[in-house]
Amino acid sequence: MPLLRKVAAVTEATWKSLVLESDSAVLVEFWAEWCGPCRMIHPVIDELAKEYVGKLKCYKLNTDENGKVASEYGIRSIPTVIIFKNGQKKEAIIGAVPKTTLASSIEKFL
Numbered sequence: 001m002p003l004l005r006k007v008a009a010v011t012e013a014t015w016k017s018l019v020l021e022s023d024s025a026v027l028v029e030f031w032a033e034w035c036g037p038c039r040m041i042h043p044v045i046d047e048l049a050k051e052y053v054g055k056l057k058c059y060k061l062n063t064d065e066n067g068k069v070a071s072e073y074g075i076r077s078i079p080t081v082i083i084f085k086n087g088q089k090k091e092a093i094i095g096a097v098p099k100t101t102l103a104s105s106i107e108k109f110l
Contacts, residue, residue: 010059020087037096038079
């Protein structure tokens, strides 16, 4: 099995530079340690990050540790995946959804 690239964490401190000022589309998974569905979607996000390398940046944000960002974007349930482009929130996908659902959302913004 090929080695999966782990998706980097983004924090309140790095949010602006990594997400809002990114020159490419950015996918952020909002998650928490205690969340079962988050663990189900982690490998999917890892795969997408590998498939869209060079076209899409992927990050994970722990909502327990970065509550300010999570509340700024109205995160009510996790996992929530948000796609950003040019510093703007473009689409939010809530829950552990199939990879194809995430991929078709990503394609719209590349």
